[in-house]
Amino acid sequence: MHSYARVPDCVHFWRFVVKAHSSDGDSMTDLRGKRILLGVSGGIAAYKSADLVRRLGDVGAEVRVVMTAGAQEFVRPLTFQAVSGNPVHTSLLDPEAEAAMGHIELARWADGVLIAPASANVIARLANGLADDLLTTLCLATEAPVAIAPAMNRVMWSHPATLANVTRLAERNVTVLGPGDGDQACGEIGSGRMLEPLDLVDGLAGLFPAPALTGLHVLLTAGPTREAIDPVRYISNRSSGRMGFAVAAAAARSGARVTLVTGPVELVTPPGVERVDVESAAQMHQAVMERLVDCSIFIACAAVADYRVATPADAKIKKRNAGMALELVRNPDILADVASVEQPPFTVGFAAETHDLQANAEDKRRRKGVDMIAANWVGRPIGGFEAADNALEVSWEGGRVALESKPKTRLAVELLELIGARYRASRTPDYGAKA
Numbered sequence: 001m002h003s004y005a006r007v008p009d010c011v012h013f014w015r016f017v018v019k020a021h022s023s024d025g026d027s028m029t030d031l032r033g034k035r036i037l038l039g040v041s042g043g044i045a046a047y048k049s050a051d052l053v054r055r056l057g058d059v060g061a062e063v064r065v066v067m068t069a070g071a072q073e074f075v076r077p078l079t080f081q082a083v084s085g086n087p088v089h090t091s092l093l094d095p096e097a098e099a100a101m102g103h104i105e106l107a108r109w110a111d112g113v114l115i116a117p118a119s120a121n122v123i124a125r126l127a128n129g130l131a132d133d134l135l136t137t138l139c140l141a142t143e144a145p146v147a148i149a150p151a152m153n154r155v156m157w158s159h160p161a162t163l164a165n166v167t168r169l170a171e172r173n174v175t176v177l178g179p180g181d182g183d184q185a186c187g188e189i190g191s192g193r194m195l196e197p198l199d200l201v202d203g204l205a206g207l208f209p210a211p212a213l214t215g216l217h218v219l220l221t222a223g224p225t226r227e228a229i230d231p232v233r234y235i236s237n238r239s240s241g242r243m244g245f246a247v248a249a250a251a252a253r254s255g256a257r258v259t260l261v262t263g264p265v266e267l268v269t270p271p272g273v274e275r276v277d278v279e280s281a282a283q284m285h286q287a288v289m290e291r292l293v294d295c296s297i298f299i300a301c302a303a304v305a306d307y308r309v310a311t312p313a314d315a316k317i318k319k320r321n322a323g324m325a326l327e328l329v330r331n332p333d334i335l336a337d338v339a340s341v342e343q344p345p346f347t348v349g350f351a352a353e354t355h356d357l358q359a360n361a362e363d364k365r366r367r368k369g370v371d372m373i374a375a376n377w378v379g380r381p382i383g384g385f386e387a388a389d390n391a392l393e394v395s396w397e398g399g400r401v402a403l404e405s406k407p408k409t410r411l412a413v414e415l416l417e418l419i420g421a422r423y424r425a426s427r428t429p430d431y432g433a434k435a
Contacts, residue, residue: 032060037110042070045117045151045194052197107142117151127165147175154190214255221302223263230313241265244301246412281331351375
């Protein structure tokens with residue numbers, strides 16, 4: 001039974017820790033040179049968005065504003081034109097904008113898109129892929145990262161329909177900033193407030209990891225593998241591939257040349273990523289080993305089957321006996337084989353555990369000789385396989401960091417920052433002694 005008083009425990013969105021601010025209240029976040037498209041939808045929180053434009057300008061961003069018809073009922077376009085210094089866009093078919101293709105022009109212009117406030121209505125339209133106004137259309141047309149800042153009454157926010165829509169967007173790599181808790185315009189108190197402008201500026205910075213991996217080749221695996229029993233049946237696992245795809249996207253945004261070897265998943269290839277589709281563990285092993293020549297960093301996000309059927313049937317097995325036994329044999333160990341080549345890349349493994357998380361992950365790291373291991377719980381109601389959120393325990397020789405639960409898109413950015421730092425440390429002459 002759904003609770004309408006609060007967000008159900010099984011759904012978690014990013015409640016990030018606000019970064020430090022300078023003494024005059026301005027954010028210390030740096031967005032110099034970033035082109036931010038701010039979408040403003042209908043809601044009383046739209047009055048905060050004018051200050052948000054100014055705050056984004058304070059940290060070096062160039063801002064253009066798109067307003068829905070509902071937003072214009074709360075704040076006039078002239079206000080945003082004055083604070084942004086740019087014309088405000090309100091019409092899908094603007095004859096003065098690139099021969100009435102303004103949504104394409106804006107979609108290409110933006111380095112990042114932030115919708116603040118994001119009403120329940122605009123969230124529902126985005127979740128269902130509608131393109132019935134300028135804002136929703138350009139969100140479909142852009143390859144830039146998109147973030148939303150929900151703002152609505154607490155009951156609307158906790159409604160199952162809204163939660164399902166936000167979850168769907170998070171699964172598509174849309175970053176969800178907030179909402180916050182507190183007094184609401186309707187006179188009630190609860191979750192649903194749009195985050196304050198300074199908090200949104202800090203959160204928006206997470207869409208733009210520093211280009212710390214420029215010039216490097218990052219090779220990743222993602223998703224499950226399938227091990228055939230017969231032509232119609234196979235052995236597999238619950239991996240969705242979301243974490244691996246999120247890490248690949250973050251690596252591409254960090255300037256790396258990215259190759260993603262993925263098992264069978266229904267996910268869109270991130271921009272700038274070379275995708276190699278495989279099915280079995282043996283195929284994944286071959287694809288990885290063939291691409292190691294110039295690889296700088298290898299990240300094994302895939303949930304690879306440890307065993308395969310020794311002799312898969314050539315035809316569908318018919319149900320004739322009360323029981324059936326399958327002989328299983330070991331699959332090649334991709335992670336261990338990569339770590340053992342003569343000049344291995346910086347190697348990162350993943351460990352999905354149902355118990356003794358740290359002990360099992362550390363044992364795996366040592367046995368396979370990898371530089372870093374990222375461990376997460378599976379088989380629990382929150383996080384892990386088939387979830388939009390996750391949490392990781394990341395460890396290496398002499399160090400460990402806990403990354404708290406958040407959308408996998410944001411978690412991937414934090415993980416990649418750690419990997420980049422450890423990779424750079426591994427290039428120092430005394431790395432072996434420190435490790």
